[in-house]
Amino acid sequence: MNETAARVYAEIDLDAVRANVRALRERAPRSALMAVVKADAYGHGAVACAKAAQEAGASWLGTATPEEALALRAAGLEGPVLCWLWTPGGPWREAVEAGIDVSVSALWALEEVREAARAAGMTARIQLKADTGLGRNGCQPADWEALVTAAVAAQSEGTVRVTGVWSHFACADEPGHPSVPLQLTAFRDMLAYAEKEGVEPEVRHIANSPATLTLPESHFDLVRCGIAVYGVSPAPELGTPAQLGLRPAMALKASVALVKSVPPGHGVSYGHHYVTERETSLALIPAGYADGVPRHASGRGPVLVGGRIHTVAGRVAMDQFVVDLDGDEARVGDEAVLFGDAERGEPTAEDWAQAAHTIAYEIVTRIGGRVPRVYLNG
Numbered sequence: 001m002n003e004t005a006a007r008v009y010a011e012i013d014l015d016a017v018r019a020n021v022r023a024l025r026e027r028a029p030r031s032a033l034m035a036v037v038k039a040d041a042y043g044h045g046a047v048a049c050a051k052a053a054q055e056a057g058a059s060w061l062g063t064a065t066p067e068e069a070l071a072l073r074a075a076g077l078e079g080p081v082l083c084w085l086w087t088p089g090g091p092w093r094e095a096v097e098a099g100i101d102v103s104v105s106a107l108w109a110l111e112e113v114r115e116a117a118r119a120a121g122m123t124a125r126i127q128l129k130a131d132t133g134l135g136r137n138g139c140q141p142a143d144w145e146a147l148v149t150a151a152v153a154a155q156s157e158g159t160v161r162v163t164g165v166w167s168h169f170a171c172a173d174e175p176g177h178p179s180v181p182l183q184l185t186a187f188r189d190m191l192a193y194a195e196k197e198g199v200e201p202e203v204r205h206i207a208n209s210p211a212t213l214t215l216p217e218s219h220f221d222l223v224r225c226g227i228a229v230y231g232v233s234p235a236p237e238l239g240t241p242a243q244l245g246l247r248p249a250m251a252l253k254a255s256v257a258l259v260k261s262v263p264p265g266h267g268v269s270y271g272h273h274y275v276t277e278r279e280t281s282l283a284l285i286p287a288g289y290a291d292g293v294p295r296h297a298s299g300r301g302p303v304l305v306g307g308r309i310h311t312v313a314g315r316v317a318m319d320q321f322v323v324d325l326d327g328d329e330a331r332v333g334d335e336a337v338l339f340g341d342a343e344r345g346e347p348t349a350e351d352w353a354q355a356a357h358t359i360a361y362e363i364v365t366r367i368g369g370r371v372p373r374v375y376l377n378g
């Protein structure tokens, strides 16, 4: 089978990934860039995207889980990698032996990494994460003194080296949000305390994609970019990908599976939430919520088929949905584009996010495991 004749497939343009990394490096010229490739590179394929990002000058890779970081090493990727979402009993020793930087937000994690380093007979690379206001992962300011003291002691005994001090924004995608300067101040304070106590980080970092694009004072030594690497806008308020100098890397395409005429008054798909007004042609698109097409976009999601952008008619089902061609012509086997690049006249992941009342991050990340990824410019 020809892959591009598949039922549905995600085309990933690795040249777009490279171009986005270069564009982001120009936005933060004095900082290194970490390409965040968690969640299989937001659905784009972690190994292929990590390689492309490194080729374009991303000197760090970032993942949420240690398993994701270890998978990068297993695929032969070298260079600094940070992972930040740990639970007790995690693969600390494997991570230490693979030279992966591990994030530490609390004393329990420092204890586990010290033990792993002793068992491995190595010095673990750890980065201390500060909660400067996000209220999610990271160490609270009130607990920072104890964590820094314990980390400095572990550093003296040789089990760990503190390679980074870092934090994460809550509202960087809302320019002007009052929490942003407050978090920057808290970060500078917590960083200054750690440095006073003897921590000499290689990298200090807090900026995600929206902060990289809008907030130069947040760039420090390293910017951590995820969504922007994939050419998706972090938020509609920040502009379209083209306005941000980015190119969408993923296009979700399907082959029209059936075209048929139906009479007026014909209900379409489960629940008959769409009823034809006149005799019309329906095109069956063989992709559904099992493939990551959001059911919440029923009756609203846009699809380029028959030469125009049409709207999903009725419910998105598990494996398929229907488009009313409304006078346009399409044939079985024609290409239908659910999202791609607005510069090519295609609907976008941002459009689907709006239709499904969610964010574009979720649209690309949830493209299902059943959907083959087809790489361009690998």
Ligand SMILES: *Cc1c(COP(=O)(O)O)cnc(C)c1O
Pocket (backbone or CB within 6 Å): 036, 038, 084, 168, 207, 208, 209, 210, 224, 225, 226, 227, 228, 234
């Ligand atoms: C996901 C994530 C990022 C990347 O965020 P984007 O908005 O996609 O750039 C950066 N840092 C942390 C801690 C994350 O979890």
